[in-house]
Amino acid sequence: MSKFGDYIREKREALQKESPGTYSLRKVASAVGIEASYLSKIERGQQPPPGERSISALAEILNEDPDMMLALAGKVSDELQEIIRKRPKLFARLIRELRDMPDHAVLRLVREVRDGNW
């Protein structure tokens, strides 16, 4: 049961059905910058998910959210990690506080921050 592999296989095959010939293993792999056989193994869960670079490239090609794809792969983007590392105590506290908050509450927070009216 490879979440990441299953997910990208289905997505790729769906796109391949939509526009045949454009989303073959080889096409996608070469666009990502990896070997086709490697991608094949990843899709079937014979290999763990690739590195962050490859996952992000894959996300772009498959028209998916990179953060979500990284999460499926058990990773968090280095960009986000760097933001956290700059103020570790602050962010650690905030994230832990929000752990059990429902989505809509967190989302509300996001909006408030973005709009600046708070």
Add this chain to the structure above:
Amino acid sequence: MSKFGDYIREKREALQKESPGTYSLRKVASAVGIEASYLSKIERGQQPPPGERSISALAEILNEDPDMMLALAGKVSDELQEIIRKRPKLFARLIRELRDMPDHAVLRLVREVRDGNW
């Protein structure tokens, strides 16, 4: 210039001065569960910072904040990463929004969430 190494060396030596004999390289290393020579090299920047487990143990022994120590080591705790990975889009968005916010603004957010009055 090893931030992590310098930091723990100073902290350890300060504690060693306070209570001599209790914070030698060997004492601390064995409490952490690593070799003394390894810790020595880390302190002098001859080795990169150790793994998360060792860093957390070190933080506890040196009475420091683990998240801060991990940040010094260029890491983010797996616990925090897991929280993010459960709702990657939501947290990614929030964290990016907060990237350039001043400390006090983020802190205010933390407090509001904690107190629930929002």
Add this chain to the structure above:
DNA sequence: TGTAGTGTGTAGTATATGCTACACACTTGC
């Protein structure tokens, strides 16, 4: 003067991560 405590130097090791190279087999269309 020897032994306990201190730090350091040398020389490794095990495991994980992130891949490549290339041959093989099957299907489809001409």
Add this chain to the structure above:
DNA sequence: GCAAGTGTGTAGCATATACTACACACTACA
């Protein structure tokens, strides 16, 4: 039937991560 396109199998490899084991050298002090 053969060429192009499809996926897969085998056999690796380079680099990074996270350490261990043990000998050595210096200092203090009893």
